[in-house]
Amino acid sequence: AQSVSQHNHHVILSEAASLELGCNYSYGGTVNLFWYVQYPGQHLQLLLKYFSGDPLVKGIKGFEAEFIKSKFSFNLRKPSVQWSDTAEYFCAVNAHGQNFVFGPGTRLSVLP
Amino acid sequence: GAVVSQHPSRVICKSGTSVKIECRSLDFQATTMFWYRQFPKKSLMLMATSNEGSKATYEQGVEKDKFLINHASLTLSTLTVTSAHPEDSSFYICSARRTSGSIDIQYFGAGTRLSVL
Numbered sequence: 732a733q734s735v736s737q738h739n740h741h742v743i744l745s746e747a748a749s750l751e752l753g754c755n756y757s758y759g760g761t762v763n764l765f766w767y768v769q770y771p772g773q774h775l776q777l778l779l780k781y782f783s784g785d786p787l788v789k790g791i792k793g794f795e796a797e798f799i800k801s802k803f804s805f806n807l808r809k810p811s812v813q814w815s816d817t818a819e820y821f822c823a824v825n826a827h828g829q830n831f832v833f834g835p836g837t838r839l840s841v842l843p
Numbered sequence: 844g845a846v847v848s849q850h851p852s853r854v855i856c857k858s859g860t861s862v863k864i865e866c867r868s869l870d871f872q873a874t875t876m877f878w879y880r881q882f883p884k885k886s887l888m889l890m891a892t893s894n895e896g897s898k899a900t901y902e903q904g905v906e907k908d909k910f911l912i913n914h915a916s917l918t919l920s921t922l923t924v925t926s927a928h929p930e931d932s933s934f935y936i937c938s939a940r941r942t943s944g945s946i947d948i949q950y951f952g953a954g955t956r957l958s959v960l
Contacts, residue, residue, distance in 0.1 A: 763947055774849075775887075775936065775951040782945055821886065823949075831877075831949055835886045 733758045735834035743840045752807040754822035764805040765823040814843045849952025864922045864955045866937030872917035873939035881934045893920040927959045
């Protein structure tokens with residue numbers, strides 16, 4: 732069965748700091764990879780996705796993620812975070828035709 | 844704009860009553876929709892997979908007689924919490940799966956906060 736782990740439960744950064752949130756999955760076959768974000772009081776929104784092609788994926792709001800197949804990882808990065816990036820971030824994986832599996836989430840708190 | 848609409852956003856009910864939550868895909872047809880439950884400071888817990896025209900598939904530990912799911916059309920799935928009790932109070936989120944060729948994305952509704960008194 733697929734599983735998704737996220738390295739950090741809660742990350743606290745100051746504005747302008749760089750961000751990297753880890754995500755690892757366990758599945759040997761071809762997968763689609765996603766990062767979703769949930770801002771306080773709002774619903775889950777798709778931040779970026781990877782299906783195939785260039786393993787470096789750029790998403791909205793300056794976020795990017797890199798798929799490293801050999802490491803089964805899909806880490807989320809942003810060079811300079813803002814206070815408005817405070818949110819819960821979920822990594823998700825699905826194999827073709829199978830259900831999505833979500834990671835436990837990482838709470839990001841950005842201090843002004 | 845939102846591609847999945849969930850209604851109501853908040854409901855408060857008395858213990859023993861039933862509550863229906865609607866999930867609509869707005870600009871695409873979704874043969875598969877999902878219902879999740881999110882506990883405070885926790886990740887999403889998949890409750891069931893709703894398939895248009897067939898019975899829902901429930902995850903282990905989810906009571907199918909308590910959480911009734913109907914997916915009568917390609918754009919609408921409903922979750923009915925029957926005989927709700929305070930322990931059913933939670934945040935319920937639906938999502939609709941959009942597939943086209945190699946594209947396979949879930950879009951989420953805004954969620955419904957259920958409070959059972």
